[in-house]
Amino acid sequence: MDFSLDETQRLLVRTATELAEAEFAEKAFTWEGEFPWENLESLADRGLLGIALDEAYGGGGMTPVEVLLVQEAIGRVCPDTAHIISRSSMGAPRAIDELGTPTLKERYLPSICGGDSIMSIAISEAHAGSDAAAMSTTATIEDDEVIVEGQKHWVTKPEVADAFLVYARFPDGIGALVIEASDAGFELERTDVNMAGHHQGTLRFDDCRVPVDRILIRGEDALVTLLKTFNVERCHNAMMCVSVARNAFERSLEYAYDREQFGRPIGEFQVIEHKLADMAISIETARLAVLYAAETVNEGSGWNDRAQTSIAKVYANEIGEQVLTDAMQIFGANGYMQGHPIEYMYRLVRGWKIAGGTVEIQRNGIASVLAKHGYR
């Protein structure tokens, strides 16, 4: 597999890096509990929203690897802004791009690509987290309306979303439909604050009626089809860990040769040198695993996508946490103080090991592919 970049891709990475350094660096790590609206606007102006989506609907038509390279370039500088990139191309927008009718695509994708609207995904429930198939939110059809009843939990930054892709139990199985924040019967019931200081919401649907053309997919096989769109999603979660780890590593390297104790830079103590070497090894390896997994998704190799994206997610989630732990150790008390970038990233990276399917559930998925198909 060849990861060498062509001239256009090199230019793309350079443009994203320059933009991030010029416009996102200064306020990076200050977005706790807030949404970087000004950065969303900059991304929209440069055509960097919805870059994975169909060009016919305002998207960039980029391959998964290209989208990840942009996300990485921006995530190294400002993870909260990189999250906007993935949120505009992955999750709900991607599912609509892949599975939606022209009506749904026309209604939602151009405004997402233009930075005029944001869509969240609502799958988890109080009693159905890893076991999403146990969800109890229902969608029943009466004439030309769908009536949704139930509750969804842990929805990321719900206060900024104009619409939600809601997974629900139809009479013929679990499917998905779009509910807009302005729909009657929809309520953002409660907002919790996670360890990274970001909001996660509880949505309530109480006799929430929407037209049937809001249904994205339903039927016996709908859940399996929806979950397949999640393969590439795992790469984005993983790349967030890689880029944050890289930021922490670069800071640690500089600090280790600047900070002196016992009359010499702490980077000259072998125990610190080895930490730095281990950080570099794990970041390089995770990065390659993520790009390789994204390429398998692009090639549509079938079951191997499932295994490779899970392998990449588990590895990147775990090294992300380890690199941030090591970085905090290198920075000592400085890195432990509230508001320090290391402290910020330490809290941020932890959530990705749970979000998008826990590492335990990924291991279950890898094991079931191995049991069924063997090793590629």
Ligand SMILES: Cc1cc2nc3c(=O)[nH]c(=O)nc-3n(C[C@H](O)[C@H](O)[C@H](O)COP(=O)(O)OP(=O)(O)OC[C@H]3O[C@@H](n4cnc5c(N)ncnc54)[C@H](O)[C@@H]3O)c2cc1C
């Ligand atoms: C930062 C963040 C953002 C999120 N954003 C969203 C969002 O936008 N939309 C949304 O719908 N949800 C979102 N979630 C929810 C997320 O999808 C769930 O937290 C996740 O699926 C796990 O569910 P749970 O938290 O209920 O844990 P549980 O499923 O209760 O699991 C608890 C523990 O048991 C383990 N476990 C469970 N079953 C098994 C098993 N079969 N084998 C081995 N171990 C098992 C898990 O791995 C975990 O360690 C988000 C979560 C986080 C942390």
